[in-house]
Amino acid sequence: MIQAVTQRKRPRRRLAVDVTAAVNLIGMLGKYLGLAALFPVPFALGYGEPVWPFLATGAIVSGLGFALERMTAGAAQRVGVREGFLVVSATWLLAAAFAALPYLFIGGDQLDHPLDAYFEGMSGVTTTGASVVTDLDGINRSLGIWRQFTQWMGGMGIIVLAIAVLPRLRVGGRQLLESEMPGPEIAQLSERIRQTARNLWFLYIGLTVLQTLLLSAMGWLGIDEEMTPYEALAHAFSTMPTGGFSTRPRSAEEFAAASQWILAAFMLIAGANFALMYVGFLRRKPRVLLRDEELRLYLAIAAIATAVVTAMIWGYGIAEGEEAVRTGFFQAVSIITTTGMASTDFALWPAVLLLSLFALMFVGGSAGSTGGSIKVVRHLLLGKVLRRELDQTVSPEVVMPIRLNGSPVDERTLRAIAAFILLYVGFWAVGAGTIAIDSAITGAGLGTLDSLAVSATTLGNVGPAFGIAGPMGSFAALGDVSKITLIGLMWAGRLEIVPVVVLLTRHYWRL
Amino acid sequence: MRIFVIGAGQVGFEIVEALHTDHDVTVIDTESARLAAMAERYDVVTFEGDGTSRRDLASAGVQRADLVIACTSRDEVNLVAGMFARREAKSATTVIRTSNLEYVDLWRAGQLDVDFVVCSELETAHAISRIIGVPAARQTDVFADGQVQIVEFDVEESSSPDVVGVPVREAKFPRDSKVAAIIRGDEMLLPGGEDVIRAGDRVVVIGSPDAAQAWSQLLAPEGTTVRDVVIYGAGRVGSAIARVLIDQGIGVRLVEASSERARSVAEALPQARVYNATGIDPDFLERERIGHASAAIFAMRDDAKNLYAASLVEVHGVRFTIGIAHDPVSIAAFEHGGIDVAVNPRTVTAEEIIRFAHDPRTQQIALLEGNRYEVIDVTMRDTSEYIGKAFKEMPIRGALIGAIVRDGIAVFPHSDDVLEAGDRVIVFTKAADAPRVVAAL
Numbered sequence: 001m002i003q004a005v006t007q008r009k010r011p012r013r014r015l016a017v018d019v020t021a022a023v024n025l026i027g028m029l030g031k032y033l034g035l036a037a038l039f040p041v042p043f044a045l046g047y048g049e050p051v052w053p054f055l056a057t058g059a060i061v062s063g064l065g066f067a068l069e070r071m072t073a074g075a076a077q078r079v080g081v082r083e084g085f086l087v088v089s090a091t092w093l094l095a096a097a098f099a100a101l102p103y104l105f106i107g108g109d110q111l112d113h114p115l116d117a118y119f120e121g122m123s124g125v126t127t128t129g130a131s132v133v134t135d136l137d138g139i140n141r142s143l144g145i146w147r148q149f150t151q152w153m154g155g156m157g158i159i160v161l162a163i164a165v166l167p168r169l170r171v172g173g174r175q176l177l178e179s180e181m182p183g184p185e186i187a188q189l190s191e192r193i194r195q196t197a198r199n200l201w202f203l204y205i206g207l208t209v210l211q212t213l214l215l216s217a218m219g220w221l222g223i224d225e226e227m228t229p230y231e232a233l234a235h236a237f238s239t240m241p242t243g244g245f246s247t248r249p250r251s252a253e254e255f256a257a258a259s260q261w262i263l264a265a266f267m268l269i270a271g272a273n274f275a276l277m278y279v280g281f282l283r284r285k286p287r288v289l290l291r292d293e294e295l296r297l298y299l300a301i302a303a304i305a306t307a308v309v310t311a312m313i314w315g316y317g318i319a320e321g322e323e324a325v326r327t328g329f330f331q332a333v334s335i336i337t338t339t340g341m342a343s344t345d346f347a348l349w350p351a352v353l354l355l356s357l358f359a360l361m362f363v364g365g366s367a368g369s370t371g372g373s374i375k376v377v378r379h380l381l382l383g384k385v386l387r388r389e390l391d392q393t394v395s396p397e398v399v400m401p402i403r404l405n406g407s408p409v410d411e412r413t414l415r416a417i418a419a420f421i422l423l424y425v426g427f428w429a430v431g432a433g434t435i436a437i438d439s440a441i442t443g444a445g446l447g448t449l450d451s452l453a454v455s456a457t458t459l460g461n462v463g464p465a466f467g468i469a470g471p472m473g474s475f476a477a478l479g480d481v482s483k484i485t486l487i488g489l490m491w492a493g494r495l496e497i498v499p500v501v502v503l504l505t506r507h508y509w510r511l
Numbered sequence: 512m513r514i515f516v517i518g519a520g521q522v523g524f525e526i527v528e529a530l531h532t533d534h535d536v537t538v539i540d541t542e543s544a545r546l547a548a549m550a551e552r553y554d555v556v557t558f559e560g561d562g563t564s565r566r567d568l569a570s571a572g573v574q575r576a577d578l579v580i581a582c583t584s585r586d587e588v589n590l591v592a593g594m595f596a597r598r599e600a601k602s603a604t605t606v607i608r609t610s611n612l613e614y615v616d617l618w619r620a621g622q623l624d625v626d627f628v629v630c631s632e633l634e635t636a637h638a639i640s641r642i643i644g645v646p647a648a649r650q651t652d653v654f655a656d657g658q659v660q661i662v663e664f665d666v667e668e669s670s671s672p673d674v675v676g677v678p679v680r681e682a683k684f685p686r687d688s689k690v691a692a693i694i695r696g697d698e699m700l701l702p703g704g705e706d707v708i709r710a711g712d713r714v715v716v717i718g719s720p721d722a723a724q725a726w727s728q729l730l731a732p733e734g735t736t737v738r739d740v741v742i743y744g745a746g747r748v749g750s751a752i753a754r755v756l757i758d759q760g761i762g763v764r765l766v767e768a769s770s771e772r773a774r775s776v777a778e779a780l781p782q783a784r785v786y787n788a789t790g791i792d793p794d795f796l797e798r799e800r801i802g803h804a805s806a807a808i809f810a811m812r813d814d815a816k817n818l819y820a821a822s823l824v825e826v827h828g829v830r831f832t833i834g835i836a837h838d839p840v841s842i843a844a845f846e847h848g849g850i851d852v853a854v855n856p857r858t859v860t861a862e863e864i865i866r867f868a869h870d871p872r873t874q875q876i877a878l879l880e881g882n883r884y885e886v887i888d889v890t891m892r893d894t895s896e897y898i899g900k901a902f903k904e905m906p907i908r909g910a911l912i913g914a915i916v917r918d919g920i921a922v923f924p925h926s927d928d929v930l931e932a933g934d935r936v937i938v939f940t941k942a943a944d945a946p947r948v949v950a951a952l
């Protein structure tokens with residue numbers, strides 16, 4: 001018997017992260033994710049539009065995923081906490097590329113530049129809703145529904161979906177789920193992650209179907225001529241994930257009042273905690289909803305913001321009566337929940353109103369919702385921490401655990417929240433600075449407030465800003481540096497910054 | 512009655528002390544030294560063995576017991592011993608001591624396989640809440656579902672001249688109350704008409720709750736109702752006290768030196784304000800206005816620290832201090848050092864447990880002055896020689912009837928009242944005389 005001489009491997013730099021395992025999991029996710037490209041195919045067939053872009057997209061993504069999985073097969077497959085950050089961050093970068101492929105194929109002039117296509121893809125999957133498209137009529141219906149659909153996929157989370165439906169995901173616990181789920185990790189989910197993921201998606205799909213039917217009914221009953229079933233589905237795909245893309249150049253402006261009310265109501269629902277709503281509605285424990293501090297604060301903020309915006313709209317004579325209330329409610333809720341759909345071109349409003357909307361961009365939805373930005377619960381807890389700081393200034397010895405819904409919150413969680421908010425503000429400021437400078441160099445025409453708003457709107461996954469980047473405008477005029485910056489902000493904002501920033505630390509990679 | 516006591520610690524000693532003269536007591540413990548000390552002092556059977564071993568319990572003769580008391584300092588031992596005892600001695604009453612309020616709740620819900628659960632911390636907390644309920648009181652016990660209160664007061668120079676310095680016959684006592692005893696130094700006096708209450712005495716009053724409040728006003732005119740307290744020490748005793756007082760609407764501030772315990776009690780009791788401090792720093796006392804509290808309770812583990820902190824807090828202006836004395840020896844030191852009331856959790860626990868050992872005629876019993884005096888709630892025998900006699904005809908013989916419970920209603924007797932068959936009487940006596948008194952009634 002001949003014994004093979006053991007090859008002495010060159011001593012490799014020891015990485016703390018098992019990149020092979022991470023790539024393997026990313027490959028597997030990609031393999032299944034490619035199937036999502038089949039969704040617009042029936043639309044393309046029905047409207048007599050080309051089918052190949054979607055088939056090609058699916059083939060490329062699934063093929064690439066399959067290849068990655070095969071190449072890395074056999075390695076010790078352990079996706080732990082460290083690998084989780086890499087998987088989540090990379091998956092979302094790739095998901096944006098996946099979303100962008102059909103734009104490249106049939107997007108025409110406005111989307112054929114790879115950076116523009118990628119921007120639109122990232123904006124979709126991160127449910128931002130900021131668009132570089134200047135002429136929506138130039139996009140055919142199947143591509144249009146794809147654009148809406150990418151938001152819907154990203155809304156509840158790609159990995160959450162994978163955990164829910166794939167037979168076995170080799171992941172080490174909750175890490176992946178938690179890095180993708182919005183909001184701080186406070187409530188220990190009592191169920192297995194797979195069941196949790198399924199419950200969330202079940203509710204998400206259910207609400208989407210309900211909204212589609214309600215909107216379609218507006219069309220069928222003749223209340224809203226514009227609201228065809230196609231539009232109903234397209235806008236449900238935009239509302240439930242708090243995305244903001246519309247198939248219409250004037251966003252939701254042309255829809256009837258009833259439809260706008262429905263859209264706004266569902267935005268409000270989408271900004272609430274899905275896990276909480278699952279328990280409250282489907283487990284029939286409405287008390288849980290009533291007692292939840294975050295939900296109460298969220299609704300209070302929405303009510304106050306609506307009142308303030310309505311009053312100003314009425315005061316400035318922009319609208320009055322039901323229209324003023326509806327416009328105020330729609331815009332306030334749209335910005336708070338980070339949806340970014342518009343029922344009127346609010347970029348034309350006076351500066352005071354713009355500042356109000358600007359401030360609302362930092363509110364965000366609830367934890368466990370599809371909304372972005374800082375999230376209500378973080379504001380709530382930070383407020384409590386600040387109040388405690390004041391009390392402890394007077395009485396340094398006093399011990400005051402911070403409570404949420406009666407139960408004490410871990411100090412580590414509170415520190416993480418403070419760190420998150422600092423990072424958030426830092427990213428916003430750096431992003432705004434970069435855009436302002438780039439805009440000055442390229443002459444894109446963004447003012448100071450506009451630059452600040454553009455940075456906030458992308459980091460918070462809201463969508464529209466002011467000026468040329470307003471709800472009826474487009475980000476197309478921005479320079480490449482700005483676009484790259486905004487893509488980064490959308491990506492970081494969707495993953496709540498930390499999983500992305502962790503990748504930049506030395507400690508993450510090295511032992 | 513054959514009584515089986517598991518655990519020869521402090522509580523065990525107190526129980527045996529109170530029960531050994533009238534009952535056959537067997538004590539089981541794992542430590543022979545403790546048993547030897549027990550056997551030296553009391554005429555009881557001792558058995559070295561493990562309370563959690565069913566075999567040991569059986570060989571010690573638990574199956575013949577009428578009452579099994581598991582009173583070691585460890586909850587788990589008491590639980591297991593109580594459950595085994597129940598299996599071995601089917602007819603016995605089982606009583607276990609616990610430090611865990613959760614077991615009390617479980618027992619109330621019928622989930623624990625024992626007859627009674629006595630929680631030291633809870634009993635201590637209740638004792639303190641009773642004391643706080645009657646300002647100026649040194650100790651209070653409630654009888655007949657709260658209709659009758661037994662209160663021991665310190666008589667001070669500032670006490671009202673209506674009751675101090677005049678013969679009892681002429682004194683204006685509050686309605687529905689009776690002075691059961693005057694304690695002067697080591698002497699106890701069952702007051703006759705000519706006796707005089709003097710400053711420096713302690714008096715035991717039996718009366719209605721309203722009367723107890725009125726007494727409190729007479730004896731300590733400046734004593735106001737307690738609205739807020741500061742508790743030093745947030746251990747099990749301290750937090751149990753805090754919980755009970757919070758339930759009564761009293762504002763509670765807790766001072767705890769261990770940051771970990773401070774945090775956990777702050778998490779458990781949102782209504783309490785918790786400080787992580789030793790509480791003896793003058794800056795802290797000043798800044799937090801500790802001196803403004805209407806009462807301070809010292810429930811730290813170390814008796815010496817309790818005494819020191821209490822002195823300091825009194826210096827800062829707190830008028831009323833209660834100290835938890837873990838060691839019986841500390842009680843005298845506490846009182847000497849100016850703490851108004853000293854409470855020993857083990858005595859309180861023993862008192863609660865001893866209730867179960869009394870014959871069926873006895874409803875309840877309270878121990879006063881370190882077990883030297885007892886207040887007993889006992890039902891009259893039909894054949895008692897006292898039935899049909901008016902109070903004024905009764906001789907004073909080392910016992911005093913403070914109240915009668917007739918058909919569930921408390922009556923505070925006057926000299927013309929007559930005892931009837933079926934009456935329950937609440938009687939004050941020396942502990943040593945208690946069995947004789949009960950037998951006579």
